Every structure is written in C-alpha cells, then in structure tokens.
Amino acid sequence: xSADPGQFVVTLLQAIAMGLLTGMVYGLMALGLSVIFGxxxxxxFAHGEMMVVGMYLAWLAFDRLGLDPLVSLPAVAAALFVFxxxxxxxxxxxxxxxxxxxxxxxxxxxxxxxxxxxxxxxGPDTHGVQVDYMFDSFNIGPLVLDAVRVYAALxxxxxxxxxxxxxxxxxxxxxxRAAADNHIGALVVGLDVRQLYALTFGIGAxxxxxxxxxxxxxxxxxxxxxxxxxxLAFVIVIxxxxxxxxxxxxGGLLIGVSEAVAGVLLQPSLKSVxxxxxxxIVLLLRPQGLLARxx
Amino acid sequence: xxxxxxxxxxxxxxxRGLRAVSDVAFDVPGGAIHALIGPNGAGKTTCFNMIxxxxxxxxxDIRLDDRSIAGLRPDQxxxxxxxxxxxxxxxxxxxxxxxxxxxxxxxxTSHVPEARAAARQIxxxxxxxxxxxxxxxxxxxxxxxxxxxARALATGPRLLLLDEVxxxxxxxxxxxxxxxxxxxxxxxxxxxxxxxxxxRAVMALSQHIVVLHHGEKIAEGTPQAVTRDPAVLEVYLGxxxx
Amino acid sequence: MSIWRRLTDGVPAxxxxxxxxxxxxxxxxxxxxxxMSAGDYWLSILILVVYFSYIGQAWNIMMGFAGxxxxxxxxxxxxxxxxxxxxxxxxxxxxxxxxFVAVAAAMLAGGLIGFxxxxxxxxxxxxxxxxxxxxxxTRILFDHFKWVGGSGGLFLKxxxxxxxxxxxxxxxxxxxxxxALAAAVFVLCRWLLTSRLxxxxxAIREDPEAAQAAGINVLRTKLLAVLISAGLTAIGGVWSxxxxxxxxxxxxxxxxxxxxVTLAPIIGGLGTLFGPIIGSALLxxxxxxxxxxxxxxxxxxDVKTAGLKQIGYGIALLLIVMFRRDGVWPWLARxxxxxxxxxxxx
Numbered sequence: 081x082s083a084d085p086g087q088f089v090v091t092l093l094q095a096i097a098m099g100l101l102t103g104m105v106y107g108l109m110a111l112g113l114s115v116i117f118g119x120x121x122x123x124x125f126a127h128g129e130m131m132v133v134g135m136y137l138a139w140l141a142f143d144r145l146g147l148d149p150l151v152s153l154p155a156v157a158a159a160l161f162v163f164x165x166x167x168x169x170x171x172x173x174x175x176x177x178x179x180x181x182x183x184x185x186x187x188x189x190x191x192x193x194x195x196x197x198x199x200x201x202x203g204p205d206t207h208g209v210q211v212d213y214m215f216d217s218f219n220i221g222p223l224v225l226d227a228v229r230v231y232a233a234l235x236x237x238x239x240x241x242x243x244x245x246x247x248x249x250x251x252x253x254x255x256x257r258a259a260a261d262n263h264i265g266a267l268v269v270g271l272d273v274r275q276l277y278a279l280t281f282g283i284g285a286x287x288x289x290x291x292x293x294x295x296x297x298x299x300x301x302x303x304x305x306x307x308x309x310x311x312l313a314f315v316i317v318i319x320x321x322x323x324x325x326x327x328x329x330x331g332g333l334l335i336g337v338s339e340a341v342a343g344v345l346l347q348p349s350l351k352s353v354x355x356x357x358x359x360x361i362v363l364l365l366r367p368q369g370l371l372a373r374x375x
Numbered sequence: 376x377x378x379x380x381x382x383x384x385x386x387x388x389x390x391r392g393l394r395a396v397s398d399v400a401f402d403v404p405g406g407a408i409h410a411l412i413g414p415n416g417a418g419k420t421t422c423f424n425m426i427x428x429x430x431x432x433x434x435x436d437i438r439l440d441d442r443s444i445a446g447l448r449p450d451q452x453x454x455x456x457x458x459x460x461x462x463x464x465x466x467x468x469x470x471x472x473x474x475x476x477x478x479x480x481x482x483x484t485s486h487v488p489e490a491r492a493a494a495r496q497i498x499x500x501x502x503x504x505x506x507x508x509x510x511x512x513x514x515x516x517x518x519x520x521x522x523x524x525a526r527a528l529a530t531g532p533r534l535l536l537l538d539e540v541x542x543x544x545x546x547x548x549x550x551x552x553x554x555x556x557x558x559x560x561x562x563x564x565x566x567x568x569x570x571x572x573x574x575r576a577v578m579a580l581s582q583h584i585v586v587l588h589h590g591e592k593i594a595e596g597t598p599q600a601v602t603r604d605p606a607v608l609e610v611y612l613g614x615x616x617x
Numbered sequence: 618m619s620i621w622r623r624l625t626d627g628v629p630a631x632x633x634x635x636x637x638x639x640x641x642x643x644x645x646x647x648x649x650x651x652x653m654s655a656g657d658y659w660l661s662i663l664i665l666v667v668y669f670s671y672i673g674q675a676w677n678i679m680m681g682f683a684g685x686x687x688x689x690x691x692x693x694x695x696x697x698x699x700x701x702x703x704x705x706x707x708x709x710x711x712x713x714x715x716x717f718v719a720v721a722a723a724m725l726a727g728g729l730i731g732f733x734x735x736x737x738x739x740x741x742x743x744x745x746x747x748x749x750x751x752x753x754x755t756r757i758l759f760d761h762f763k764w765v766g767g768s769g770g771l772f773l774k775x776x777x778x779x780x781x782x783x784x785x786x787x788x789x790x791x792x793x794x795x796x797a798l799a800a801a802v803f804v805l806c807r808w809l810l811t812s813r814l815x816x817x818x819x820a821i822r823e824d825p826e827a828a829q830a831a832g833i834n835v836l837r838t839k840l841l842a843v844l845i846s847a848g849l850t851a852i853g854g855v856w857s858x859x860x861x862x863x864x865x866x867x868x869x870x871x872x873x874x875x876x877x878v879t880l881a882p883i884i885g886g887l888g889t890l891f892g893p894i895i896g897s898a899l900l901x902x903x904x905x906x907x908x909x910x911x912x913x914x915x916x917x918x919d920v921k922t923a924g925l926k927q928i929g930y931g932i933a934l935l936l937i938v939m940f941r942r943d944g945v946w947p948w949l950a951r952x953x954x955x956x957x958x959x960x961x962x963x
Contacts, residue, residue, distance in 0.1 A: 123742050185883050185938045192931035199924030359750045364737045453832035467823035478820045482832030485813045530832050
C-alpha cells in the first residue's frame, strides 16, 4: 500500500465505488431471499445455489449462442422464474408453516441437487465470459470504474426499478407486498394464497437468477461458489432487515462496500470479517435490521 | 401448605405511551378466592402478567407475604410461590399429559419419580388421570384447560393465578371446575385470584371482586355489592344496551 | 441397579433386546468383517456410521432436546480437533490429556455464543444464523492463526512409536474408541432425558414462555444444553483430527461441516435416541451406494459425469424429507412396536 495519503484516499474511494457497483448486484440477489422470506416465512437455504444456476445459464447462453449476459438476462430470469414457481408448487408448498429445521433440510436437498446438476453439466472448472468491453473503463476524476461493473450495476438498478414498478403498480405485486408486510392480512383479504406463494417464489428466483447473470460479468463461476453466496445473501438480508425489500438493496450496497474496503484496509482474505462481524452485531442489537423501522 | 397474601400497590404499565393499567391496588388475603373482572381491554391480563413477572410494573409494587416480587422473572415468581395459567392455553404440545404436569412438579423436587407421583395425584384430582399418556396436542380444549391448571398446581403455589380457565367450557364442566377449585381451596388453603368472564363461576367462587375498566379499578367488594354498583352497571349494562 | 431401572423404565423389552443385539453386533463387527473381501473398506464405512451417529447425538441435545437450532457445530468440532492436535504437535501433550483442554475450549465458545444469543433473545433462524456467523468468523481467524498452521493446515505425523496412548494406530483402534464414545453418549442422553434437566429441555423446546412460568430458568437451562452439546462435539473433533491426521480451517470450520453434523439426527428423527444412529447408517449407506453406482456407470457404460453420486444422494435426501418429515426412526419404531406407550399413537 502506498504511503502517500492522497493516493490512499483515492484507493479507498476507488474501493468504495467498486463496492457500491458490486453491491447493487448483491442487493438484487438478496432481494430475492427477502421477498421469499417476507411472504412465506421460508428461509431459502438454496439461494446461493439458485444464484449459481443463474450464472451457469448465462454462461451457457454465452458459450453456445454467444449472447452477452446483459442480453440473456431476461431469458435467465424467466427460466429461474419458471423453476421457482414449479419448485414452490411441487416441493416447498407442503412445508410452509412447518418447523425451520424441516424447511432447512428440504432446501438443503434442493441445494445439493442444484449444485451437482451444475457440476454434472458444466464440470468443476471455472467459467467466465469474455465480452468485448471487458477491459473498458470509465474515468471519473481520479477514479477508474470497470465497464463490466458499471453495466452490471446499472442493469441491476433497472431490474430493481422494474420490480419496484411491479410491486407498486400491479395487482399481484401489491398483493405480494401486502402479504410480506402483514402475513395474516393477505390471508384475510382472500387472495389466492397458493398462487401468490408460487408467484413469490418465482419472482424471488428470477431476482437471484438476474443477479447471477450480472455477477457473471464480474466473477467467474464454479459450483462451489454457491454456499458462499447463500451466506452472503443471509448476511445482507439480516443487516437490511429480513423481509424488507428496500433493506435488502441497501444491505447489498453496505456489504459490497464493506467487503471492498476491508480488502483494501486488511488482507483480501479477511474481507468477510467485516460482514460476519456486522452480522453478529446486527443480530444481537438490532435483529429487525439496521435499516428497518422498529416494529 | 397455606395461602399467601398478595398485595398489589398502585401498579401501572404503559405500552408505547399507551397506558394499559394505571394505579391499580387491591389485596388478596391468604386463603381467599378473589376475582378480577372487567370488559375486554380493561387491563386484567396486563395486571396478571405483572404479578406473574412477564413484565415489571412501571410504577407501584407487588408484594407476596410482604416480600416485594415486582420485577422478578417469571421463573423466580414461580419459585416465590405463584402458579399461573395462560388465557390462551400453552401446554407442552408434543409431550404427554403426565410429562406436562411432571415438569411443573419438578419445580419442587429434582427427583423425577417423586415429581411424577405428585403429578399423578394432581391428575387424579382433576380427572385427567385416564388421559395421562395422551399427548397434549390431542386433547380437547376443556382438557387442555384442566391440564393448564394441573401444571400450575404442580409447581406447589401458595397463590394461583387463573386466567379465564372457564372460557369455552360447557356449564357442567364449569361446575366441575368450580367444585374442584372450591375443594382445593378448602383443603389446602391456597389463595386464588381469577380473571373470569363466566359470571356464574365468578359468583359461585369468589368472596370478593375487583372491577377494572380502561386500566383503572372502578369498584371492588362482595359479589352482591359489586353487581349493584352503579359504576359497574354502567360499564357492563351501558355497553350492552347500546 | 436403580440406575439401570431408571434408564430402562418404560422401554419395551423387545426394544432393549434389539439394542443389546445391535451393541453386540457392533462389538464383534470388525472380526466378522475380516472374513469378507474388502473388510478394511467396510470397516472404514462402519467407522463413519458410528462417528456421525456420535456427533449427531451430541448435536441432538441442543436441537432435538432443547429446541435450539445450531448450524454452526463445525466450530466445536474444529476447535476440539485443533486444540488437541496443536497441543500434541506443538507442545507434545497427548490427546488423552489434550481432550480436556479441547472440551474446555469448545464449551467456552459455546457458552459465549449461547449466552449472547439467549441473552438477546435470538430464536429459530436468527439463532441459527448467529451460530453460522461465529463458525465463519472462527474459520477466518484460524486461516490467519500461524501457531496452528494458518490456511496451510495442521498435520499429525504418523509416528513409529505411535500407540493408543497418543491415539495413533490402526483403524481398529479408532473404531473401538468411537464406538465406546457413541455408546457412552447414547447412555448419557438417555440418562439426561430421564433427569430434571431433560424434562426442562423438552419443556423449553415445546414452549419457552410456559416453561418459564413453570419455574424453569430458561437462560441457564438452554446454556447447559449448549455447553454439554459443545463439549461432547469437541471430543468427536479430537477423535476426527487424530483419525484423519490433518486439519484445514477451510474445511474444519466450514458451513458444509456444520451441515454434516445435522443430517443424521434430522433424517433419523429429531429428539430421539435412535434417530442419529439410524440416520447416520442410512446416509452413510446411501452415500456409499451412490458412489458404487457412479463407479459402475463409469466402468460399464463409460458414463463419467461429475456430481452424479451427489445427485442421487440429493434425490434420496429430498424424498426422505418430503415423505418422512419427522424422520425415519419414529416411523420405523412404530412399525417395529418399539415406541413407548402412548395411547394416541396408532
């Protein structure tokens, strides 16, 4: 690290900017987990695995069809939506309201299947995409921002915006939000709960699928990333407030930045110390999340 | 075993700025059976929860045989000699009737066979003995209510707090419960404070009634006096006639 | 005599007979395996079954008895293994002495996590996440802990003068050590369940609020569950460190290791004594079955796909969870007529 304080500030700002950009994608990933928990009270222990499935689908689209992940994103999200919808209808629905350990074991089995399906199809090697702008960058003052990260973050922002429109402007969206805010309320209003649950799981899966496609622009994929993403998503939603949608996005930014800054201040291998330390503190002192209103 | 004297001295409690109970005071002498009545939301269960240690009163004091118990934890309150039931019954659903009551009895002895024997005796008294190997989850509501009383009794209290144990019982079952409590009180001298909506049970059991409304005590006295009290009539009949 | 009566009270005679038979069979199993081809291989499988039933039993105390979901038991396994191994490698203190330090270290960690979690009223998923967070934290810590080898790992050399005194020797030694541990923890768990503490744990598992009203000091009782569970798990960690002879933070404290601990008792039947044993036998057996199947596919049909055996395992796990929610043992016990008398059970 440079001894020049000016240089250090630039390095730090650079890390924060990078962290914010990555954090957008993290936020989108965690949003899926939060929506699912908010509505169904099911903790999706296969979330990281669904992320990795999204990454692999985007990689397949690139490898076989030459599609940029930004282009294949809608298709990847749609595929994950269908997967999530069907999974909820067939496997998860009977477990809603059951003790946590049963849901945990069920989703663990799903996670094992997903990760090994990826392994069987794509092998244990890492895969990435080579887009033609992969070495481009934007210069803002002294900061150099990778084009891939900027595009990924912008796309994540667009997806989050679309979700916001869905949740505020459409009937099923409002119903899901109502269900997330007030679990009983939605039941009382007489919404078709089974349909709503499947739709919610589909949307949660689509979120994380989209996040996976975008993440592939930034990192290479291999099957064993899955558990790290599951943990990362847990950290983010707890910090943002489990079940809170805006909290998930903000939590994503916070964790993205804290990882990047920890990478600068400490060794890169210590970068998750911040995240897990934050998780412990938030769990103990503010389990409703840093950004949630006290309920 | 003899009953303990409960003295409630001007207790008050607010939740998020809303006063649930303010300045409530009453006495339950040792060996007496008193009732706490009032419309829904009058603060009865809040009073119970303060006595049972679920939360500490903001103001005032609660004394059991002249020892302050305000602010103690529920398990410490139980140890001090107060047994309670919950308005929404909370049996240990996955455990058998006998296991449920044995757990209560273990408050008095660490010897499991001894606790089990004590539990059996209480179950016989309450007419639950033939169901002792049934898990609580499979009991009917009246049986769950009786189980709730049995478990509270098993902890060996000198004061029993009963939160609507008659609600949902049929008249004959109510009479059985009333008879049981009367007999228990006569036999052991245990003090009983009950919250009850079933007036038939209140009149049959209690020697003295405290009436709460909007978190405040509006009347107290013998059942006959209370039922003639204009303030009480206003609260009850006034509501019904509108 | 009275202890025997206390332990067996209410247990059907046929269940006791079956248990005796199982114990006898496990004791003589290595000798029987000698007459089989690939006996060493089968012994290694048997060792795994007994090991997972041991640590599953230890985890079950916390979750199955007291209802506190820990998804971070790798921390106790890892700490136990690391403490005993580091004492041996760095200071020459043997494992039979080191195990006490290992247990103390794990109990200290468990006490801290439990106290913080319970003091701040964390339950369910939130408590589980706290246990994960502490395990991950410890993993990162040990990655940078040079005295125990850091991320490069800690290794126990195979020594010429190795003997049972420093827990070195043939798989047979390790088999009997873990079998003795598993038998001891089985009896201990039964004893605990017939004690006041056991009843108190069940009460807290079923309803903490009602338990407290019945006079139970909930914080202390839950802490005891964590302490006992952590200490017993650490003994398993010591055994495992000396059996495998290497430790890496990346795996010793991993989420995967924590999950491994929970599988057998949940699949077998939470809160039951036979659950961890049945679950462990089933899962290790299934794992082995699918490994053989994958090998057969590779050799016979030239299908060499990575992940096939785990896919089979995952499907089996999914089916068991979906169709035997309460675990295999409660269902099996009813079938065999081993369940304790409960009139409301068919």
